Each structure stands twice: as C-alpha cells, then as structure tokens.
Amino acid sequence: MPILRFFEKFGDISLYYVNQAGRMGIFLFVVIVNIIKFPYYKISHITKQIYIIGALSIFVIIFTGAFTGMVISLQGYNTLRKFSSEGLLGSAVALSLIRELGPVLTALMVTGRAGSAICAEIGIMRNSEQIDALECMAIDPHKYILAPKFIASVVSMPLLTAIFDVVGIFSGYMIGVGLLGANEGSFFSSMYKDVEFSDIYMGFVKSVCFGILVVWICSAKGYYVHMERRGGFGAEGVSRVTTSAVVLSSVLILVSDYFITSLLL
Amino acid sequence: MNPEPVIQLIDVQKRFGSQNVLKGVSLSIFEGKTTVVVGASGQGKSLIIKHILGLVKPDSGKVLVYGKDVNKIRKKELKEIRSNFGVLFQNAALFDSMTVFDNVALPLRERTRAKEGEIKTVVNEKLSLMELEGSNDKYPAQLSGGMRKRVGLARALVLNPKVVFFDEPTTGLDVALSNEMYRVFFRTQTKLSYTAVIVSHDVPKILKLADYVALMHNGVVQDCLSPEDFQTSDNPAIREFVQKTMGYIYESEQVEG
Numbered sequence: 001m002p003i004l005r006f007f008e009k010f011g012d013i014s015l016y017y018v019n020q021a022g023r024m025g026i027f028l029f030v031v032i033v034n035i036i037k038f039p040y041y042k043i044s045h046i047t048k049q050i051y052i053i054g055a056l057s058i059f060v061i062i063f064t065g066a067f068t069g070m071v072i073s074l075q076g077y078n079t080l081r082k083f084s085s086e087g088l089l090g091s092a093v094a095l096s097l098i099r100e101l102g103p104v105l106t107a108l109m110v111t112g113r114a115g116s117a118i119c120a121e122i123g124i125m126r127n128s129e130q131i132d133a134l135e136c137m138a139i140d141p142h143k144y145i146l147a148p149k150f151i152a153s154v155v156s157m158p159l160l161t162a163i164f165d166v167v168g169i170f171s172g173y174m175i176g177v178g179l180l181g182a183n184e185g186s187f188f189s190s191m192y193k194d195v196e197f198s199d200i201y202m203g204f205v206k207s208v209c210f211g212i213l214v215v216w217i218c219s220a221k222g223y224y225v226h227m228e229r230r231g232g233f234g235a236e237g238v239s240r241v242t243t244s245a246v247v248l249s250s251v252l253i254l255v256s257d258y259f260i261t262s263l264l265l
Numbered sequence: 266m267n268p269e270p271v272i273q274l275i276d277v278q279k280r281f282g283s284q285n286v287l288k289g290v291s292l293s294i295f296e297g298k299t300t301v302v303v304g305a306s307g308q309g310k311s312l313i314i315k316h317i318l319g320l321v322k323p324d325s326g327k328v329l330v331y332g333k334d335v336n337k338i339r340k341k342e343l344k345e346i347r348s349n350f351g352v353l354f355q356n357a358a359l360f361d362s363m364t365v366f367d368n369v370a371l372p373l374r375e376r377t378r379a380k381e382g383e384i385k386t387v388v389n390e391k392l393s394l395m396e397l398e399g400s401n402d403k404y405p406a407q408l409s410g411g412m413r414k415r416v417g418l419a420r421a422l423v424l425n426p427k428v429v430f431f432d433e434p435t436t437g438l439d440v441a442l443s444n445e446m447y448r449v450f451f452r453t454q455t456k457l458s459y460t461a462v463i464v465s466h467d468v469p470k471i472l473k474l475a476d477y478v479a480l481m482h483n484g485v486v487q488d489c490l491s492p493e494d495f496q497t498s499d500n501p502a503i504r505e506f507v508q509k510t511m512g513y514i515y516e517s518e519q520v521e522g
Contacts, residue, residue, distance in 0.1 A: 124361075125360075128356065128358060128361070129354050129355075129356065129358040130358050130359075130360055130361075132315075132318075132320055132354070132358065133352065133354060133358040133360075135318075135319075135320065135347070136318050136320070136347055136350060136352040137347070137352075137371070137372045137375075137376070137420075138344045138345075138347040138348040138350075138376060139371070139372070139375045139376065140344070144375060
C-alpha cells in the first residue's frame with residue numbers, strides 16, 4: 001500500500017537522522033575527552049593545524065572584513081544622515097561588526113575555506129582506509145587527526161574574528177571619514193562611548209562557539225562519510241558530504257547566532 | 266597436537282542489509298604459522314580480517330585474540346591487542362600527504378618514545394629490507410603499485426608485530442611484482458618469525474607459502490587444511506575450487522596436451 005510505504009520511508013529517514021545526530025554527539029564527546037586525556041599531543045600537530053585553519057585564512061578574512069566595514073559605513077552614513085546622526089557612525093560600524101558580523105562572517109568564511117578542506121581530507125582518509133590503518137596501528141584517530149584540528153579551530157576563530165573586526169572598523173573609518181566626510185572625532189568618540197566590554201565578550205563567545213561548530217560538523221561529516229544514507233563512496237561521495245557539511249555548518253552558525261545573542265543580551 | 270590458537274573466530278555471523286555475508290565463520294590461527302584464506306571475490310575474506318582487527322563488529326559469534334573477545338573488551342585493551350598487529354591493506358592505505366619515510370616512521374613517532382636518530386635507523390633498515398632505498402622522500406602517488414605495497418609492509422613491520430595481516434597482497438600487481446612480493450614476505454617472515462594471515466585469491470602460488478589453507482565459500486570457512494590436504498580434500502566446495510583454480514585451462518586433458 002502506498003500509504004504504508006510512505007510511513008515506512010518516513011520512519012526510515014527519521015531513524016537515519018536521529019542516528020546521525022546521536023553519532024555526531026558521541027563523536028564530539030569522544031574528541032573532547034581525547035583533548036583532555038593524557039597523553040597529550042605534539043605541539044607541532046597543533047601549530048600545523050593553526051597554520052592551515054588560521055594563518056592561511058588571514059588574507060580572505062582581511063579582504064572580506066575590509067569590504068564589510070566599507071559597506072556598513074556607506075549604508076550607515078546614508079541612513080544616519082536622514083536623522084542628522086552621522087556622529088554615531090563609529091559606534092554603528094563597531095557594534096555591528098563586533099557583536100554580529102565579525103563572528104558570523106568569519107565563521108562562514110572559515111567554513112568555506114578550511115571547513116570544506118577538513119571534511120574532504122578526513123572523508124578521503126576514511127574512504128582510502130587511512131583511518132582504519134591508524135586504528136590498526138593502535139593510534140587513535142580522534143587524538144591524532146581530530147583533536148589538533150579542534151584545538152586549532154577554537155584558537156584560530158577568535159583571532160580571525162578580531163582581525164576581521166579591526167580591519168572592518170578601519171575600512172569603515174576610511175569610507176565614512178575619508179570618503180563621505182563624517183567627523184573624525186565623533187566617529188571615534190561614539191565608538192569609545194558605546195562599545196562596552198559585554199559587546200567584545202559576546203563576539204568572543206560567538207567566535208569560540210562557531211569555532212567548535214565548524215570543525216565539529218565538518219570533521220564528523222568526513223569521518224562518517226561511509227555511513228551516509230545516499231552512499232559516501234569514492235570522489236562523488238566525498239564531494240557530496242563536503243557540500244552537505246558546508247551547508248549544515250553555515251545554517252547552524254546562523255541558527256546558533258540567534259540563540260547565543262538571545263542568551264547574552 | 267596443535268598448540269593453542271592465537272586467534273579464533275567462533276561462529277561469526279555478519280549481515281549487511283539483506284545480504285548475509287558471513288553465515289557462521291569458524292577459524293583458528295596458530296602462532297608462527299601462515300594461514301591463507303582463499304575464495305572467490307565477494308565471499309567476505311577481507312571481512313574476516315576486519316573482524317579480527319575489531320574494525321567490524323559481528324552480529325553474533327565470538328572473535329578471540331589471545332583468548333580475549335575483541336568485541337567485549339575495553340578500548341584500551343583493544344588498543345593493546347592491536348599493538349601486536351601489523352596490517353598490509355589491499356590498497357596499502359598509505360598516508361598520501363606524507364613521504365615514504367614519514368609513513369613508515371609514523372608508528373614509531375606516535376607509539377614509542379624513540380628519538381629521531383633511532384627512528385631514522387629503524388625506518389631505513391625496514392626500507393632496505395623491502396629494497397626501497399632511495400625512496401625516502403617520495404610521496405605514495407609517485408610510487409608504483411608494487412612499491413606502495415612494499416612501503417605498506419615496511420610500515421606494518423616497523424614495530425616488529427607478532428601477527429601480520431595481508432589483505433590481497435598481490436592484487437593489481439603483475440606476475441613479476443607478485444613474485445617479488447612473495448619473496449619479500451618469505452624474507453621478512455623468516456627474519457622476524459611473525460604469525461601471518463593472508464587473504465588472497467592468487468591460487469596456486471599462494472599455497473607454496475601457506476602452512477594452512479582455509480576456503481571461504483557460501484559465507485562459511487569450508488575447512489582449514491595443510492596445502493597438501495587442501496588439494497586432495499574430499500570436500501565438494503574445496504574440490505570444485507581446486508579444480509577451477511588449478512585445473513586445465515582447456516576443456517579436456519587431451520587438448521591441454
């Protein structure tokens with residue numbers, strides 16, 4: 001009967017996603033335990049990952065940060081001028097970058113640049129039995145491959161966010177003050193007056209959470225590529241799972257952004 | 266009388282979806298001996314190795330390694346058991362972003378406190394045993410199939426394991442390279458006296474190296490015999506396998522000449 005087949009299919013898909021959520025939750029737990037547990041990893045593994053996830057993302061972060069600051073300044077100046085409040089441009093640019101756009105856009109850029117690479121790398125390692133080989137050599141892949149990536153992501157994300165914020169504010173200043181003629185003193189004084197420690201704290205908390213989220217989703221998706229419902233085999237399987245990791249990470253960044261904001265406000 | 270087996274599979278069953286791959290596999294592996302598991306493709310030969318390594322859990326049955334059930338022990342104990350193993354995977358499973366030297370050095374760097382100087386000595390010794398001198402700085406993608414397998418074997422042997430598993434060691438190699446692989450196996454086993462479990466369909470050549478031969482057919486191990494007994498066995502499945510793999514190529518003996 002078609003109706004029964006529909007429920008069977010629906011149940012099958014639901015079970016798959018419940019399983020996947022559970023699997024990814026356990027995965028996160030095991031990695032965190034491995035991060036804390038002795039023996040600790042070699043510092044060179046972590047610095048290598050900080051270089052890959054963090055240092056190699058700096059250029060794209062500076063570039064996007066600059067243009068984000070510029071467009072906020074442009075939009076903000078024209079909107080504030082309607083209310084004769086151009087003097088608030090500095091605080092508008094700084095607050096929107098520090099509280100929202102900095103952490104969110106940095107996380108999205110890192111997802112696109114480093115998250116996809118993490119997922120593809122681990123997926124290929126899984127498909128070519130490299131992860132099995134590690135296990136057979138009694139080397140825990142959670143400790144050897146995943147823990148350094150998690151630590152690197154949590155360390156890199158706030159630093160990249162800070163770079164994004166600074167570059168964004170500076171480029172906002174260049175456009176607002178240099179190009180559009182806003183008052184330089186008001187730009188800095190409004191920023192100094194309105195930006196509080198709680199704003200910096202919110203941006204920092206968000207960037208740390210996004211750092212965990214990106215590396216968790218991307219590495220778990222790659223790690224379990226062989227358990228994908230539509231088959232995670234070969235190059236096509238890895239490409240499919242990488243796409244879904246990037247989409248899921250991006251969506252979860254935006255969703256969790258709302259909840260973190262509502263908790264911290 | 267045979268000594269206690271180091272590895273024992275007892276009535277192991279495994280199903281993937283609707284496909285019942287292992288229907289009650291029982292097999293014993295003895296210390297210092299070479300056990301070869303033969304059978305047609307898709308019979309679940311490699312799956313037996315994955316069960317012994319604890320990479321796949323059986324639906325029912327037991328996998329005992331040194332008397333411990335690998336599916337009922339703690340992760341730490343499983344890690345200890347695995348530290349006695351060396352595995353040569355079907356596709357060698359080398360880390361493609363590492364050089365040959367780093368691939369072979371990895372178990373030493375991660376599992377021992379050996380200094381870089383000692384690591385260099387051991388790795389170079391293992392690579393020369395495989396006749397791979399001068400390949401230290403090459404990446405797996407720059408190697409031929411036979412060289413990749415030999416690097417995989419060097420990595421498997423670098424910690425002097427007690428048991429070494431070979432998953433289709435000669436698949437994808439030409440006759441000369443297959444023979445070279447067998448020579449490397451014979452040389453290393455004589456030197457290091459490890460227990461070997463070989464999954465292969467390279468019959469009859471592989472029988473020369475075996476102490477015991479087991480045939481996987483219809484999801485079960487038909488029998489585990491010495492190579493001589495295997496070739497003269499009355500078991501219909503074994504007889505059919507022997508005839509198919511070692512019999513005449515032409516339809517009658519006369520044509521074969």
